[in-house]
Amino acid sequence: MEMTQRKQKILAAVVESYIRTGEPVGSKNLLGELDFSVSSATIRNEMADLAEMGYLEQPHTSAGRVPTTLGYRYYIDKLMNKLEPTEEDRKAIAKTVSSGSGDPEQLLEKAGEVIARLTGCAAVSTMPLGEKATVRRAEIVPVGTRTAMIVLLTSAGTLKSKACRSDMPITPQTVERFYSVCAAHFVGKPLEDISTVMLQTLVASLGEHALEMSSFFVTLADLAADALSSDVLLEGQSNLFNHRELGGNIIELMEFLRKGEPISKLLSKGKDDIDIKIGTENEYKQLANSSVIISHYDVNGSRSGALGIIGPTRLNYAKLIPYMQFVSGLVGDILSESIDD
Amino acid sequence: MEMTQRKQKILAAVVESYIRTGEPVGSKNLLGELDFSVSSATIRNEMADLAEMGYLEQPHTSAGRVPTTLGYRYYIDKLMNKLEPTEEDRKAIAKTVSSGSGDPEQLLEKAGEVIARLTGCAAVSTMPLGEKATVRRAEIVPVGTRTAMIVLLTSAGTLKSKACRSDMPITPQTVERFYSVCAAHFVGKPLEDISTVMLQTLVASLGEHALEMSSFFVTLADLAADALSSDVLLEGQSNLFNHRELGGNIIELMEFLRKGEPISKLLSKGKDDIDIKIGTENEYKQLANSSVIISHYDVNGSRSGALGIIGPTRLNYAKLIPYMQFVSGLVGDILSESIDD
């Protein structure tokens, strides 16, 4: 069967009406939404065709039509008119996002916050880290006779810090020794190289100072692991409660979001600037009733991380896709600017 | 009407049975739970009396009885046999909690985690901060020509750090100037004194260096405000989903938990070591269907903060109260030990 222009218009109207109301849309309801006038019977015929072609489906025989995954896909790829963010919105977003400048983690937190608020969905983001991130700097700050704060700064700009207790009093020599070991073994090395195995051999080589120093390096390894793994931020998951159609799956969905690793995979996958997965297009079954819009950002020209939103399949794609592009572009710009000095 | 010993036994049995099953308990079900034998009719009479006295109520005429707030209160105050944690549990808890030693924030996070897991409730905790907390140390770590990390350490051991951009390049002189200003104006001062007003006069007095330095001090003030306010930790809120009886209120409850300030008030209120609020005893209406167990901890003999759990009214008080006391004692001990050196 052929996709005529009239069918396209009807499909678009069905998708838009369903996104707006959340109710299956019937032939009569559509009459007012179209820019040509035909009877409801004609629309019924066309909708039956669209259903046969796989773009629409019926929850049950006597209900209206609902877009299928294929229907959304066709709409997004061919029919949708993007709705660029207004100047006001751009300014408001830019203001909020740039207030989190400095640490990339804060920046992404702010960006997630603003996205979640604007879209009414859950927002996720990944840090501009990667396997290639290296140790840029390690600091030790003694804060008591036996307690010190270890601070790790990565090449990606991420900062992690943790307190740490030593079994022996901390002397200025201890501090000096810490810095020299760091300079020799850690600075400039990839984060993932700081494994416990590497630590064991290192500590063994310290001889009499092993006892004194070991807890600091263990803490440093913790921080490195933390920097590598805790790269997923989540905001606004409670927004999901407002979407009735997620129904009973909402609890599993929230559990899924809390996990982190799958989200990290999800966001790192796509190659395109923007990546949209509708319902069953998602490989995770917990997302089968949800849609995901992922927008990647570049730092100094290279693909670094991504922002995403997760919500019901009936997202307002026409609006949200440009918004996501705008925010991720902004994040990329700010990070590019702040990282190279 | 008089509270006989038999009535007490019946009340205890009703409360315990309801806590266990969540179902209204009928006279026949109670037969097996009592250490004396009477007929169900006798129990019915006694239960009717207890209902009249306000300790029990019926969801509807032909249902079993459910404890009222008053009933739980009587049970907790007079009837309950506390169930101290087993040696194994104590060890397991101590191990998890002490793994978060060092920074108080981490410690409380671990403590909250273990409580949430053990009780199946949401756990909240407040940091051992107070108005009296002072600046112990401020550090600046340059990480780029115009970017630096500001680190604030409080007298309570809390560590906060944030990245910060300056409009001008950061020189060794900048760093030195930062330290001398900090030493003169911040170290030893209460956190709450670092207000924006104080900052304005300070920055003004810096003369030509004002532009260069101001963003650092603004960041420092942010950190101080953060240390003062972000003192509420929340763990395991998703556990609440497992409690069916919270019903539709669960969403409002979770929103309430996410807020922070009311929780902070809630935890700071009680004077006793342990503080239990059952259902409507709570002044917040969002907690009207929930119970709260708050256990305060002391650091070096003075009341510092608290740990709490929030769950349905049918908590296993006999078990959870001693557990909370144990964990908060542990937290107090660890903090006392780590803070005085």
Added chain:
DNA sequence: GTTTAGCACTCGAAGCAACAGAGTGCTAAA
């Protein structure tokens, strides 16, 4: 050949009666 009016049909939602089951309160006997 396409569009439309008309109509029978399907299915879910809502309302209602019947009924089983759990549990109570009361009365009268032990």
Added chain:
DNA sequence: TTTAGCACTCTGTTGCTTCGAGTGCTAAAC
């Protein structure tokens, strides 16, 4: 004072009917 017995009340479930929305099909109109 306790107990057995019984009538009563209330909930939850099941099955039935009705209502309405919306479809699909057919036959007539354009």
